[in-house]
Amino acid sequence: MLPPMGTEKRVNYWEYIRVDDLLSLQGGVEGDEASLGNDEVMFIVVHQVYELWFKLILxxxxxxxxxxxxxxxxxxxLSGAVHALRRVCTIIERCVDHFQIMETLSTRDYLSFRDKLMPASGFQSAQLRQIEILLGLEDKDRLSLGVEGDYMQALRAHDGTRSSAYDKVEGTRASGPSLRSVIAEWLYRTPIDGYGPDDEGAAGSLDRFIERYLGAVDAEIAGSLEVALSRSHTAEDQETLRQRYAKESAGQAAFLNPTGEVDDARTRRIRAAILFITTYRELPLLSWPRELLDAIVEFEQLFVIFRQRHARMVERVIGRRTGTGGSAGVDYLDATALKYRIFKDVWACRTCQIQIKAAPPLERPDFYGFVAEGS
Ligand code: HEM
Structure with missing residues (x-):
């Protein structure tokens, strides 16, 4: 029931935004902002702003x-998920730019208060770990920091007990399947040429789709090789090109007919679904799925750029020295940008994508309400 008119609580801007609380948080370990220089307050504010962006991303x-x-x-x-991912992309773009503010800190200025932070480090940002776990970065794919044991160890308090940061990350680890897993499950169920995974005839249809697709991929590769050979001069160059294109063809075949994955048949169907969605993206039923795959690529590209941008900022401010958390510093950060990739299959499908005019015709266009021209 609504409160009687005139008795509801009305707020001011500073109450709603909690401005006083917010502005009281920049006192550093001393808890006394007045005793800190502008460089250090900027250092604290910039980190706090990032933690707020991380909160929204989560x-x-x-x-x-x-x-x-x-x-x-x-x-x-699907449109809701695309909207969420696009908002995350916009936030990460701002996060990338934001390092510029930190770069107004010269090496000498940073060194004047860096000792106070030791051994604290961004490596202890619980929210970044929560984001990675929610996305689907697995423990086996993580790089070791070199000194702290694993990343969970780094989140313990100095006496070894569990900190609130540790509990937060543990909570996310226990919170259920990652975004990568649930999207993989959705891709697995996506009909390919009109057949869901459990429909009668699904297996044969999938085999035919992959076979015809690989045939089209090979025809494109053969065409590209022919053009490339016509331009290169030495026999050695020609042999290099033949080998390069042969490797590409074998790579596509192995990607679409995987062996050695945890579940080859499932992985095969998921990869084929990604290709199907991106190849036949004009079909109305596939327009949101296609937007989603594009948003995933955009998101992950930005996340990699964010990691690389952080590494370049770090190199500018502290060079290549050891980090406060004890890692190899810039080398560690660059390695995370290379290695911490989540949606690898969505990216890999970009390599096998072919021109639409070369794509195999649909076997069941009626399933998609598609009427061929002239019929
Ligand atoms: C002068 C400023 C900065 C320097 C010199 C710096 C340096 C470093 C270094 C060397 C590492 C590697 C771990 C270690 O050995 O400590 C690291 C990790 C990290 N930093 Fe920074 N950083 C700075 C600012 C920032 C800012 C503004 C953020 C805000 C997002 C941030 C977030 C992180 C995160 C999340 C990690 C962990 C990365 C990972 O493990 O994948 N850092 N930082």
Whole structure:
């Protein structure tokens, strides 16, 4: 029931935004902002702003995961997930720019208060770890910092007990499947040429789709090789090109007919689904799925750029010295940008993508409400 008119609580800007609380948090370890120089207050504020952006990113990724959890995904849910990912992209773009503010800190200025931080480090940012876990970065794929044992160890308090940061990350680890897993499950269920995974005839249809697709890939590769050979002069160059294109063809075949994955048949269907969605993206039923795959690539590209941008800022401010957390510093950060990739299959499908005019015709265009020209 609504409160009687005139008795509801009305707020001011400073109450709603909690401005006083917010502005009281920049006192550093001393708890006394007045005793700190501007460089250090800037250092603290910039980190706090990042933690706030991380908070929003976590909420959006969590919401996207929710939309994919539990059964068939309606079109509205897909558009909701795309919206969430696009917002995350915009936030990460700002995060990338934001390092510029930190770069107003010269090496000498930073060194004047760096000792106070030791051995604290961004390596202890619980929210970045939560984002990585929510996305689907697995423990086996993590780089070791070199000194702290694993990343969970780094989140313990100095006496070895569990900190609130540790508990937060542990909570995310226990919170259910990652965004990568739920999206993989959705891709697995996506009909390919009109057949869902459990439909009668699905296996044969999938085999035919992959075979015809690989045939088209090989025809494109053969065409590219022919053009390349016509331009190169030495026999050695020609042999290099032949080998390079042969390797590409074998790579595509191995990608679409995987062996040695945890579940080859499932991985095969998921990869084929990604290719199907991106190849036949004009079909109305595939327009939101295609937007989602594009948003995933955009998101992951920005996240990699964010890591690389952080590494370049770090190199500018502290050079290549050991980090406060004890890692190899810039080398460690560059390695994370290279290695911490989540949606590898979505990216890999970009390599096998072919021109639309070369794509195999649909076997069941009626499933997609598609009427061929002239019929
Ligand atoms: C002068 C400023 C900065 C320097 C010199 C610096 C340096 C470093 C170094 C060397 C590492 C590697 C771990 C270690 O050995 O400590 C690291 C990790 C990290 N830093 Fe920074 N950093 C700075 C500012 C920032 C800012 C503004 C953020 C805000 C997002 C940030 C977030 C992180 C995160 C999340 C990690 C962990 C990365 C990972 O393990 O993948 N850092 N930083």
């Amino acid at each position: 909420r959006e990724l969590g919401a996207a995961r929710e939309l994919f959890s539990g059964g068939p995904v309606a079109e509205q849910a």
